[in-house]
Structures are given as C-alpha cells and as structure tokens.
Amino acid sequence: MTKDLRNEPAIAFRAATRTFGTAVRAVDGIDLTVRRGETVALLGRNGAGKSTAIALLLGLDEPDSGRVELFGGTPDRAVAAGRVGAMLQEGRPVPRVTVHELVAFVARTYPAPMPVAEALALAGLGELAGRRVDELSGGQTQRVRFAVALVGNPELIVLDEPTAALDVEARQEFWHSMRGYARRGNTVLFSTHYLEEADAYADRIVVLDSGRILAAGTSEELKRAAGGNLVSFDLAGGPTEWLGLLPGVTSYEVRGDRARLRTGDSDGTVRALAERDAVRRLEVTPVSLDDAFLALTQSPLTTLETVR
C-alpha cells in the first residue's frame, strides 16, 4: 500500500480526545482537516481547548483516543523532519542569549532554514539582533518567538495566540509578515480570541468551545449558520414572552428596552412584528461575526435564549 504523501493534508485530527484528570475534557473528539496552503484560525474563548489542541498537533502531548497526523505521519516525525515551526504561548523568554544567537541556533537545527537575517527582518527584529532576549519588551519578545517559528522555513507554522502581547500597530505588522509567509504556499494555523483577526486573516475559521468544534467555515458561512439577520426594535415596556414564537426567530435577547431577534427569515419576522404594531425604531442588520460567535458558543441559559 503506497500513499502519495504529497497529497496528504497538512493537519488531520481524527476523533482526537484529551482528558485531564477525570472530568476535564480539554479536547473532546475533534475532527479537522487542514489542506496545504490554507490559513486556518482556531477561535475560542480562554479554556476552549485551543492550546491543548495545539499541543496535540505539535506532538507535545498525545491524545487519549483518536489520532493527530501532520503530513500523513505522526507529529513527532513531521517535527523531526523540520516541516513544522511553532510559536508557543506560555513561558518567559530564554535567559542570557541574544536575539541573533537564539534565532541562529534554531536555524541550525532545521535542514533548510532561511537566512537568519531574513527571519529577523521578517519579524521586524533587524535592529535588536544584538540585544539579550530577556531584556526585551513583551511585544519584542513576541517577535522573537515569531522569528524562531519562522527561521526554519517550515511548511506548517503553528501560532498559539500570536498577537496577545502586541499593540495595534505591531499587530498589523505581524499579520503583514504572516500573510507574506502564507503566500509562499505555506500552511498556517493560528489560535486567537480576537474575532477580527480570524475574520481578516484566515481562509477558514474553526470555532472551538469546551473542547469541541462548534462550527467551521469562512466567516460568511459562520454568519449564515448563526441565523442570517438581526431584527431589533424598542419594546416600549411591552411583553417579551412571545418573541421566541415569531416566524423565523432562532433566538432572542432583551437588552434594556430593546429586543434583538436572530432570524433566518427576516421578512417573515418583520411582517409578524408589523401585525402586532411592534416596529418602534425597527432595524434589520446582517449578523456580525461577533454575534455569530456568541450564538455558537453561548449556552442557552446565559443572556441569550435559544428557541427550538
């Protein structure tokens, strides 16, 4: 049985599970395939299982059941072959080395690295090459991590909350370099809890919550999946029990005096509202990714009430 390894996906999770202790299912049966050249965002709040999923995919941890494969083989094999670079989230900078020493060393461990100067330039570290890593600011440290992930010229780059410590400007520079790297045909997987980042920089968004994949697709698809439109209007003190019974409404939310209805059939919803003369300051807007995310991840018992 021969497999053409060039056609294997970059990343494949197959029913992967990882449990900590007896109760916490950090990763709970994930199935996910990332094609080569794709840029995918893992989106989820803190504790959704993003970091555990990344640890599994880098071979830092092993699934209790199911499998995780990189380029058709084990993560360990892909890592040993130098096909993977990663920027880990936790940890303090390595003490007592300069930026150049560190990046040059990591480059030496890869079979076909890019020139160190190029990696430093891509990460915006050119002028800091001689500085000690443990003397840099948080944002600069983050760039060092990026250079470390990049310098081996890996086919797959994995970034665990890469922009967490960056200010707005640094964040934009970062994504600029990242895009450049992706455009060379490389595969990128990043985790984030910033919706805008997932929306702007990923080809595909995977929404993770409580260790499960709730939805996956382009941001357009996610918005559609969450119920196409938002209809909002002033209640003027009127009752709210009937809101969930309106045609097309999948969920609703009352904030102060304003009702916000998520609906798959905005025409039908608006018509029904008009019949009840409940059209004070009526507004129909497409669902934002924010709303889609909330709708996908929020449990029915919190601020949002789900019908059906």
Next chain:
Amino acid sequence: MITAYVRLEVRRTLRDAGFVISTIGVPVMMYLLFTNLGDGDDGAYKKAAMVGMAAYGALGAALSLGTGVAEDKSTGWLRQLRITPMTPRQVVTGRALTGSVVVLPAITGVLVAGGLANGVRMAAWQWGAVAVTLWLGSLPFTLLGLGNGYRLTAQTTGVVNVACNLGLAVVGGLWFPVVLFPDWLRTVSELTPTNRFAELGVAVTEGTAPGAATLVVLLGWAALFGTYAAVSYRRSARTV
C-alpha cells in the same frame, strides 16, 4: 546540531554570574582558606586539599547544571526545543556535554590556585592528568544534576542539589580528610562516588594508577545516575 546546542548552552551558563561565583569562586576561596588557616607548611596536605577542592568545584558545577535545566523547564525553553527538529536524545546529550564543558573552569580554577598561590609542585603530565581525570570523573554528577533538573521543579531542584552537593562532599571526604572519620563512616565514605572521584585525582598526584575498585564504584554510580537522568527526562517529556 549538537555542537550548536552545546555552544549556546555553554554561553548561557557562563553568563550566569551566580553560577560562575558559586562554582569557581567558592571552591577557590575555600581551598585557599582551609590550607592557609594553620601556620604549618604542609605541602602534602595542600596538594591533597587541592585535588579535593577541585573535585568539590566540579561536583558543584555538575550539579548546578540541573538547576539550569529546571529553569529551562519553567521558562518553556525545553518545550520550544521539543518542537525543533532536535531529538530528545540529542537534547539530553547536548546538555550532558554542556555539563562536561562547564566543570572545566571549576577544576582549573582550584588547580591554578594550588600551583600559583600555594606552591604545589607536580610534574607537568600530572597537572594535565589530574585535570583530565577529574573532568571525566565528574560525569556521574552531571547525570545526577540532569536527573534532578528534569524531574523536579526549579525550586526543589535547587534545594535537592545543595543537599546532594553538601552531603556527598562531606561524606565523601572532599572537605575534611577521611582519616579523621570514625571507622563506620569511613566505610560508607568509600562507597560514595565523591570519595572515589577524589581518589582518582589523588592517585594521579601520587603517580599511581587508580585502583580497580575506584573505577568500578564510579562506573556503577554513572550507570545509576544515567538511568535516573534518562527516566526523569522521559517522565518530564509528558509535562514539559
């Protein structure tokens, strides 16, 4: 790949002022202090103490390597290393080699103090031989330090290393000559790796070959500590 790693880690270790002071400065100071407190001019004692203190310095340097490893674990550096193409075996080997490089300054520091400040005289080959035997003989302690570092947290590693260091040094007779010990303690002492380690050096200063028993005891400890280091690394791999 390993040489690049060793070079990086040696640099990092020697830039650690605390490490340099405690592993080179302290043994040299202790040696000069102990040998110059009395008013006698006992050349044999100065020579024996020189070897003992060089051994003690090497022991301290080898063990404190473990503290560095534990620190690397807590900063996430070990985790970052695991996602480079370096294999775990290469990482551990590189670390052990780093250990053997950084014990050298401790050994040479005390030898230089003996030769220059205390006027210890030996044949040129003996100086070289003492340095090399002590250097090779420090391997078991490097492995013990690594095992502690991979197994324990940064704080406990520090404490355990100090305990190992003092315990092994005192019982092994690196600080005070074994002849001062009661009989039972002398028997225990002869089984410690530190005692045999110093004996290696003493044998060379006296121009004799180290005894077979010494080599057997040292190799036995090296095997034991080596297994400890390997098992600890494998265990830490899950949690690193």
